[in-house]
Amino acid sequence: MNLSKILKNAFLVVIFGLIITACATKKSVKTTTEPTTTSTKAAETQKADPIEKLDALMQGDVYIGSDTVGELASGVPDRVFFATNETILTTASRETLRKQAAWLRQNSDVTVVVEGHADERGTREYNLALGERRANSAKDYLMTYGVSSDRIKVLSYGKERPVDSGSNPLSWSKNRRSVTVKEN
Amino acid sequence: MRNKILLIFVLCFFLKPGISYSLVEIDITRGNLDPLPISVSPFFSDEISKEKIKKNLDIDNLGLEISEVIQNNLRKTGLFETLEKESFLQKPDIAHLKPRFEDWALIKSQVLITGKVTSIIINEKDYIKIEFKLWDVLGAKMVDGFSLTTVPNNWRRVGHKISDKVYERLTGESGYFDTRIIYVAEEGPKTQRIKKLAIMDQDGFNTKYLTLGNELVLTPRFNPTNQMVTYLSYFRNMPRVYLLNIETGKQEVVGDFPGMTFAPRFSPDGKKIIMSLAKDGNSEIWVRNLETNIQEKITDHPSIDTSPSYSPDGKYITFNSDRSGYQQIYVMRSDGSKVKRISFGKGIYGTPVWSPRGDLIAFTKLHKGKFFIGVMRTDGTGERLLTENFYQEAPSWSPNGRIIIFYRETKTNDKGEGFSAKLWSIDLTGYNERLVITETDASDPSWSSLLGN
Numbered sequence: 001m002n003l004s005k006i007l008k009n010a011f012l013v014v015i016f017g018l019i020i021t022a023c024a025t026k027k028s029v030k031t032t033t034e035p036t037t038t039s040t041k042a043a044e045t046q047k048a049d050p051i052e053k054l055d056a057l058m059q060g061d062v063y064i065g066s067d068t069v070g071e072l073a074s075g076v077p078d079r080v081f082f083a084t085n086e087t088i089l090t091t092a093s094r095e096t097l098r099k100q101a102a103w104l105r106q107n108s109d110v111t112v113v114v115e116g117h118a119d120e121r122g123t124r125e126y127n128l129a130l131g132e133r134r135a136n137s138a139k140d141y142l143m144t145y146g147v148s149s150d151r152i153k154v155l156s157y158g159k160e161r162p163v164d165s166g167s168n169p170l171s172w173s174k175n176r177r178s179v180t181v182k183e184n
Numbered sequence: 185m186r187n188k189i190l191l192i193f194v195l196c197f198f199l200k201p202g203i204s205y206s207l208v209e210i211d212i213t214r215g216n217l218d219p220l221p222i223s224v225s226p227f228f229s230d231e232i233s234k235e236k237i238k239k240n241l242d243i244d245n246l247g248l249e250i251s252e253v254i255q256n257n258l259r260k261t262g263l264f265e266t267l268e269k270e271s272f273l274q275k276p277d278i279a280h281l282k283p284r285f286e287d288w289a290l291i292k293s294q295v296l297i298t299g300k301v302t303s304i305i306i307n308e309k310d311y312i313k314i315e316f317k318l319w320d321v322l323g324a325k326m327v328d329g330f331s332l333t334t335v336p337n338n339w340r341r342v343g344h345k346i347s348d349k350v351y352e353r354l355t356g357e358s359g360y361f362d363t364r365i366i367y368v369a370e371e372g373p374k375t376q377r378i379k380k381l382a383i384m385d386q387d388g389f390n391t392k393y394l395t396l397g398n399e400l401v402l403t404p405r406f407n408p409t410n411q412m413v414t415y416l417s418y419f420r421n422m423p424r425v426y427l428l429n430i431e432t433g434k435q436e437v438v439g440d441f442p443g444m445t446f447a448p449r450f451s452p453d454g455k456k457i458i459m460s461l462a463k464d465g466n467s468e469i470w471v472r473n474l475e476t477n478i479q480e481k482i483t484d485h486p487s488i489d490t491s492p493s494y495s496p497d498g499k500y501i502t503f504n505s506d507r508s509g510y511q512q513i514y515v516m517r518s519d520g521s522k523v524k525r526i527s528f529g530k531g532i533y534g535t536p537v538w539s540p541r542g543d544l545i546a547f548t549k550l551h552k553g554k555f556f557i558g559v560m561r562t563d564g565t566g567e568r569l570l571t572e573n574f575y576q577e578a579p580s581w582s583p584n585g586r587i588i589i590f591y592r593e594t595k596t597n598d599k600g601e602g603f604s605a606k607l608w609s610i611d612l613t614g615y616n617e618r619l620v621i622t623e624t625d626a627s628d629p630s631w632s633s634l635l636g637n
Contacts, residue, residue, distance in 0.1 A: 085506075085510070087465070113421075122511075122534075122550070123504075123534040123548050123577045124402060124577065124578065124627075125446060125447040125460070125490050125491045126491065126504065126506075126511055128402075128416075128423070128462070129490050132462040132467065133466075133467075133488065136464055136465030137465060155421060156444055156462065160377070160400060160402070162375050164600065165373065165596055165600035165601075166596055166598070166600040167600075
């Protein structure tokens with residue numbers, strides 16, 4: 001039974017990944033109008049790792065891929081990503097957070113910690129503040145969709161806990177995130 | 185000033201510093217100069233002292249070790265060329281009594297340091313007495329010297345005190361060798377770093393770890409008397425500012441506000457801690473008075489205000505804020521009034537730290553994907569970038585304001601391997617950049633003031 005559950009989850013993740021990739025490919029047409037620096041960076045990364053296509057994984061400099069994304073619950077992604085130095089939620093982030101809010105409303109005994117993170121390209125102290133701001137940005141959105149504030153704690157890690165140890169724009173985009181973690 | 189005697193655990197001060205001699209003076213404000221040739225003769229010991237010291241410390245030739253401490257300190261300043269001991273023509277004991285100046289001039293030494301280590305007993309306890317003399321080779325005379333008595337274990341510190349005396353005598357500036365550095369020792373993969381508070385002598389010796397690595401710790405900073413440290417700990421997953429007494433090991437939370445407290449630093453009188461409090465997505469600067477436990481909000485702005493640092497007179501605070509859209513450096517009065525932006529160059533600016541002399545602010549700058557450590561005057565003019573790299577930040581001043589220590593992280597390769605974090609130092613002139621050797625990877629250095637006694 002456990003196995004079938006795992007398989008089902010895996011299947012969902014794959015499907016979800018496909019949807020995202022599909023959306024992303026469409027959007028990537030737009031990103032070609034971005035400043036040249038983006039495409040140069042893309043070229044570099046592609047050379048380094050031909051499997052990862054940067055255009056499909058980043059929109060502007062916000063990560064839109066599924067690598068590193070876990071689940072808060074079945075079909076509910078646990079994290080959202082941010083642009084450099086930004087705390088504004090993207091359309092995709094808001095969609096993810098609405099899913100999280102819906103699930104949290106259905107599971108009213110669950111409390112969560114929203115962990116805010118920054119990439120390594122900033123000073124340590126500023127990044128602690130930035131992570132806190134990002135986590136609160138996600139928290140505020142969850143509250144807007146009906147999750148009460150006493151169920152959401154906020155914890156900033158600044159740049160202390162990257163998920164990707166690379167030193168390139170794609171790795172940094174995965175690290176600029178807020179992750180909603182079940183506390184109980 | 186030069187005649188001021190700093191040393192208190194001197195039992196026997198047998199040499200008075202001479203009146204000002206002019207010849208071997210070094211101008212350390214110049215960047216690239218010819219280092220002054222200097223000889224540090226091994227300090228000598230009589231056989232009985234040697235035996236006692238061997239028994240106490242398990243060191244065969246303590247006099248040689250002390251001369252090495254002094255030699256390394258002086259060499260690393262970039263101001264001195266320390267000559268090879270193999271080239272010395274005169275024996276240490278005779279040189280200490282009265283050098284044959286011709287022998288030292290022959291190997292092109294302009295300055296000579298000699299010394300003597302004796303084991304003595306006071307109240308049935310073993311002590312060591314260390315004498316040192318500073319000689320001007322060209323002027324053929326002694327220019328300074330002193331004698332210190334201390335417990336055997338303290339011998340490295342005596343080496344540092346002698347180095348400070350020599351530096352002070354030859355440059356006219358106070359030294360920085362009898363000091364410590366507190367920092368964060370790092371181990372493990374980049375995604376799961378284990379961090380501990382560590383303290384070491386300025387030259388990398390006597391490393392001690394103050395925490396076990398069970399919780400994340402960041403940004404330790406000394407108080408003015410070097411007995412207390414304030415830092416950020418993630419104890420119980422609640423990032424808060426703590427105060428640690430290094431001598432007793434006792435620690436307490438000082439930043440127990442609802443929200444995260446971080447970026448702590450002491451006020452110059454040691455009575456207050458300034459820090460940031462992040463709450464509901466906004467970071468402001470607060471001050472907590474350690475005597476009254478009253479905390480006061482200093483900034484009031486919806487932007488990120490952090491990394492505060494007091495001026496040495498305590499009247500002003502510099503900090504960074506992104507209120508203009510990006511991180512920039514600001515100065516305000518210590519009550520929070522008269523906030524003024526001072527950084528206007530290209531790029532973003534952070535981590536301002538006021539120099540102990542009061543005239544400069546050191547900072548980190550990010551521009552075109554590169555990180556710089558630089559300095560500017562306190563009104564923002566005269567910006568000078570000292571060093572450029574892939575990633576570096578967190579400058580901290582030596583107590584004499586001549587050197588800046590900071591940490592640098594390396595770029596990883598395509599597989600995310602090759603990460604390291606190390607301490608580096610650079611002179612205010614932008615010359616003499618050096619790796620500071622630590623037992624583990626290291627970050628967030630904070631330089632103590634001179635240790636006193």
